[in-house]
Amino acid sequence: MPVEDGVEQERPVLVLDFGGQYAHLITRRVRELRVLSELVAHDVTVDELRARNPRGLILSGGPASVHEAGAPALDPALLSLGIPVLGICYGMQAMALALGGDVGRTGAAEFGKAPLTVEPGALLFRDLPADQTCWMSHNDSVTRVPEGLGETGRSGSGAIAAMESVERGLYAVQFHPEVVHTPHGQDVLRNFLLHGCGADGTWTPAHVVAEQVRRIREQVGAERVICGLSGGVDSAVAAMLVHRAVGDQLTCIFVDHGLLREGEAEQVVELFGSHFAVPLVHVQAQERFIALLAGVTEPEQKRKIIGETFIRVFEEESRKLDGARFLVQGTLYSDVIESGSRTAAKIKSHHNVGGLPEDMELELCEPLRLLFKDEVRRVGEELGMPERMVWRQPFPGPGLAIRIIGDVTHERLSILRHADAVLQDEIRKAGWYNRVWQSFAVLPCVKSVGVMGDARTYAYPIVIRAVTSDDAMTADWARLPHDLLASISTRIINEVPGVNRVALDISSKPPGTIEWE
Ligand code: XMP
Numbered sequence: 001m002p003v004e005d006g007v008e009q010e011r012p013v014l015v016l017d018f019g020g021q022y023a024h025l026i027t028r029r030v031r032e033l034r035v036l037s038e039l040v041a042h043d044v045t046v047d048e049l050r051a052r053n054p055r056g057l058i059l060s061g062g063p064a065s066v067h068e069a070g071a072p073a074l075d076p077a078l079l080s081l082g083i084p085v086l087g088i089c090y091g092m093q094a095m096a097l098a099l100g101g102d103v104g105r106t107g108a109a110e111f112g113k114a115p116l117t118v119e120p121g122a123l124l125f126r127d128l129p130a131d132q133t134c135w136m137s138h139n140d141s142v143t144r145v146p147e148g149l150g151e152t153g154r155s156g157s158g159a160i161a162a163m164e165s166v167e168r169g170l171y172a173v174q175f176h177p178e179v180v181h182t183p184h185g186q187d188v189l190r191n192f193l194l195h196g197c198g199a200d201g202t203w204t205p206a207h208v209v210a211e212q213v214r215r216i217r218e219q220v221g222a223e224r225v226i227c228g229l230s231g232g233v234d235s236a237v238a239a240m241l242v243h244r245a246v247g248d249q250l251t252c253i254f255v256d257h258g259l260l261r262e263g264e265a266e267q268v269v270e271l272f273g274s275h276f277a278v279p280l281v282h283v284q285a286q287e288r289f290i291a292l293l294a295g296v297t298e299p300e301q302k303r304k305i306i307g308e309t310f311i312r313v314f315e316e317e318s319r320k321l322d323g324a325r326f327l328v329q330g331t332l333y334s335d336v337i338e339s340g341s342r343t344a345a346k347i348k349s350h351h352n353v354g355g356l357p358e359d360m361e362l363e364l365c366e367p368l369r370l371l372f373k374d375e376v377r378r379v380g381e382e383l384g385m386p387e388r389m390v391w392r393q394p395f396p397g398p399g400l401a402i403r404i405i406g407d408v409t410h411e412r413l414s415i416l417r418h419a420d421a422v423l424q425d426e427i428r429k430a431g432w433y434n435r436v437w438q439s440f441a442v443l444p445c446v447k448s449v450g451v452m453g454d455a456r457t458y459a460y461p462i463v464i465r466a467v468t469s470d471d472a473m474t475a476d477w478a479r480l481p482h483d484l485l486a487s488i489s490t491r492i493i494n495e496v497p498g499v500n501r502v503a504l505d506i507s508s509k510p511p512g513t514i515e516w517e
Helices: 023-032 046-052 076-080 090-098 185-196 205-220 233-249 264-275 286-293 299-320 333-338 349-353 373-382 399-403 410-429 482-495
Strands: 013-017 037-041 056-059 085-088 102-104 110-118 131-138 141-144 150-155 160-165 170-173 224-229 250-256 280-284 324-328 363-365 438-444 448-452 455-468 499-504
Touching: 013 023, 023 037, 023 185, 037 046, 046 076, 056 090, 056 185, 076 090, 085 090, 085 185, 090 102, 090 141, 090 160, 090 170, 110 160, 141 160, 170 185, 205 233, 205 363, 205 373, 224 233, 233 250, 233 264, 233 324, 233 373, 250 264, 250 299, 264 280, 280 299, 286 299, 299 399, 399 410, 399 438, 410 438, 410 455, 410 482, 448 499, 455 482, 482 499
Parallel strands: 013 037, 013 056, 056 085, 085 170, 224 250, 224 324, 250 280, 324 363, 455 499
Antiparallel strands: 102 141, 110 131, 110 150, 150 160, 160 170, 438 455, 448 455
């Protein structure tokens, strides 16, 4: 096992969230520059901040006016800790007020693209052109720069657009450097991080692996750990990280519910059991699931049966591995942000996994808690996991059962699995696999008449569903080329017995959803 001890803990740049719609985006942009960044509440205390030992602070934008009653205030003490600070939009105004400057409703509200003239000698604008465009979204403006800071930019409407004091480590911009509509925005952030904070972009996937390995060892010690594998990328990467850290103290449990895509179960077993030699319990529960699903057509009922049975099987298997104290979960940073800050590390596992025995107290080990999905994928690559697994499209927990629109049978599973494999093959060959969010086959359980080799057929249709999306909350149907659709259709009808028609789903979300059930 490689020795990764002695890795320095990464010092983050903390983004104080004043409620702006771009606050998360700031952390993403900073991370793209290979500096760890995390979101914290705007009213974080000085002691809490000091404990995190941040490299720098960024004050986010926010919807309020600094003059409104109850507007989130900035503790002036945060500006004199010797930690470099960048204020953005509301953050700039809050900084100006806290330091004795003025903020007024000037009538020069700006929304959208705006011209910007900057002082090229300023640290934030080093090596950048004096005349730029930027993205503005504000009513109020700083009307007097606080003493000790210099004005370093004006917008087209004449509003003060930037100010700084290198000596005091204080910087601010009225515009939004984090949005793509500010062409030099990322350069401004880079200047702040590199020249303002001395951050040199060391937060690489290799660093993340080394640091997490150190943390996992610290947390787990010599105890035993279990991890449920789903076939998806998050649980797989989490398991690999834990295995890298504590080796055979980890046992993975893979519950095969028989609702996976072609070759999926084999890939998990090959990768974990053979290639990485991780202790793996492969539970063959296919028949149990199919028996319980027999005759069930109602989507929610299907989901409930699958979810509950999954937990029951996991429970039974983990009971056999007595002595485990930790449960690995692939919780992501987006989950952490969405559920607010959660400090309690020790929880009853059934809160998270749903249905584990009341008296079973497992501590959680969540090595991906700081990472967004694309960062998890890069960590997976760093760990030597194959591209095919790491860059796999999302797949729902209830699997193919919710893509068979009707009751689930062996025959229908086999048809859908086969059609889906053909579709994926064509999509990959045409270079579309990574251009869409998801692409898959759906089997509606109706039959239609066709003709094949001069004979009548009466068989199922397959529906092609391919969508583009950023986050699965909304989606559009992918405009796949007609030639590609033609080859998918021809191959499915020719190669998959029991199918005589192929249709294309051209619904967006909303009003449709990505899955059919
Ligand atoms: P919908 O169909 O709601 O799906 O538009 C949004 C995204 O979530 C995936 N999905 C699931 N993922 N368990 C999961 O892990 C589930 O039960 C589940 N249902 C839907 C879906 O594939 C899409 O990416």
